[in-house]
Amino acid sequence: TARNLFLLPGDGIGPEAMDEVRKIIAYMNEAMNAGFAIGEGLVGGSAYDAHGAAISEDDMKKALAADAVLFGAVGGPKWDSVPYEVRPEAGLLRLRKDLELFANLRPAICYPALASASSLKPELVEGLDILIIRELTGGVYFGEPKEIIDLGNGQKRGIDTQVYDTYEIERIAGVAFEMARTRQNRVCSMEKRNVMKSGVLWNQVVTETHKAKYSDVQLEHMLADAGGMQLVRQPKQFDVIVTDNLFGDMLSDVAAMLTGSLGMLPSASLGAPDGKTGKRKALYEPVHGSAPDIAGKGIANPIAMIASFAMCLRYSFNLVKEADNLERAIANVLDKGMRTADIMAEGANKVGTVEMGQAILAEFKTL
């Protein structure tokens, strides 16, 4: 049976970056008999232009049926004033919600060749390897009520609701503890229990889950604001960080920026394993956005998209060796001094999107 991939390149630099992944898929099919079957759809602004929605029902069905979704990026000034319900981000949020992709894995690693590109002192980021586990289908992103009410007299009220149930916290904590066991065996849970009731519950449930099933893992709790500070002060103190949807959004972006490798960082969004088949729904996307200012110029960095595909190989198809090799290919090409414009440094060899993709593929073939 085929391995079904559904590609949603999206807007801006999404399609360009995705093209480089296509080449790797083609090679794996040809040379390794990987058996990937590819479907493709529209998401974000491009879906809005075609269908008036941030993703069509048809494409949602295909995403639900696929073994894994590869997602590029969405958004751009062209769609800045479309109605809230059909804004580009709505496509991504609907995918996360309807596929029940509750576990967002965001590695913040520092490629050795790029340590000097960080705004932090190199000794603070060299060898950095954090995994942020962000809850992705709950919290203030989806809680109801979520509305703007007209109060009259020129006054409006904007409302969002942060909601977490025990089971939601339990399952994301479980993912964090499992992941920690494959790494340095340390988890730091972040919330604002001193201000938020959902934070109080979060803290309790993580503590209980740890006690009941994962007491071999080292667990620490940190207030989310202090966590942001500590990420900047001494990022290497962390192994796995687990946190809610909104804090995870903020903290993973700060962590990504620390590495100096933003534009290089992938992410995986995973559902629960199916009771029978053990398969889990999954979506893979670069952490960077659609970068409309450089779209279409052939200068975007495809590494985050390619690294997202490496995560796909690992988590959706258990192709661990292939994933490792693809990641090594990226690191090797960087070591050789190849750089796209966003990570250009003195004396390096400046290349475009296609050249970078080809170089990584060529390297991958040798491994």
Added chain:
Amino acid sequence: TARNLFLLPGDGIGPEAMDEVRKIIAYMNEAMNAGFAIGEGLVGGSAYDAHGAAISEDDMKKALAADAVLFGAVGGPKWDSVPYEVRPEAGLLRLRKDLELFANLRPAICYPALASASSLKPELVEGLDILIIRELTGGVYFGEPKEIIDLGNGQKRGIDTQVYDTYEIERIAGVAFEMARTRQNRVCSMEKRNVMKSGVLWNQVVTETHKAKYSDVQLEHMLADAGGMQLVRQPKQFDVIVTDNLFGDMLSDVAAMLTGSLGMLPSASLGAPDGKTGKRKALYEPVHGSAPDIAGKGIANPIAMIASFAMCLRYSFNLVKEADNLERAIANVLDKGMRTADIMAEGANKVGTVEMGQAILAEFKTL
């Protein structure tokens, strides 16, 4: 008529730091005829130990009646398991709410003498001077419902509510624009309008307020996650940042850490000017916490508390020259190489809380 100060030293290193401010007040009364009258109360864990509440009704009355409140810090492991309603932070949150201190001013400045203490590369933080204006009486901190519901079957639900009304956004935006006019005339407003309805309203109201009354000020909007990234990447791009209570909590902590001067940074929390007298309620507190691990050892850094008093001189009593001089005294003492343990560097002169306080006072006297 006297200038009424109400002191709430609180827990941990709060009292030690406050003692150094007392000496400055005494000097100003004696040598400058400043006419400060001092009241004092308990807040946080120490209030809980004495009254079973995070602040007593009596002390709340005194805080409400004072011209300004000087607040130390609250919390410590001793009170980690007291009930939520009387936890140390509840005292601070009640003060903010009941005094209607909606505008929290958090300067993130980099003392030149400490640029090398930042985890960022010195050239990125040298001369850094950002003012974060955080909304302090609304948002998810105070919105209702805020509760944990028992759903049965071992399931609980934690709920917090993010609420912003037009007038709340208008008045904090007004503070930001006014402040910007006294600085570089630039405001960056941060929210998550791509996910939150309160963010959509925030964005609209800031835009309208700008158009109606402050179009001379340069205004930019940024998503809060991107804002966190940009703070790490290129902090000097910002002048004034205005944001909500929760984003302000996170972003101001990240910004504070960037400066390398955490433990040095003050804050002011201001109410609206009274229609008749023009006076505004105010509370001044260091950004750092109660640091229970070093409390009572005489090694805490009193600079943030003293700098908070400088803000008090400026914003509550319009003693601008005195405020400037006190800030200069701090910078001069740092330039001379005096350092408390938290900011110790090779070759510097290590001093304790009292010595640092005395040195700043001595310097202040010469200015």
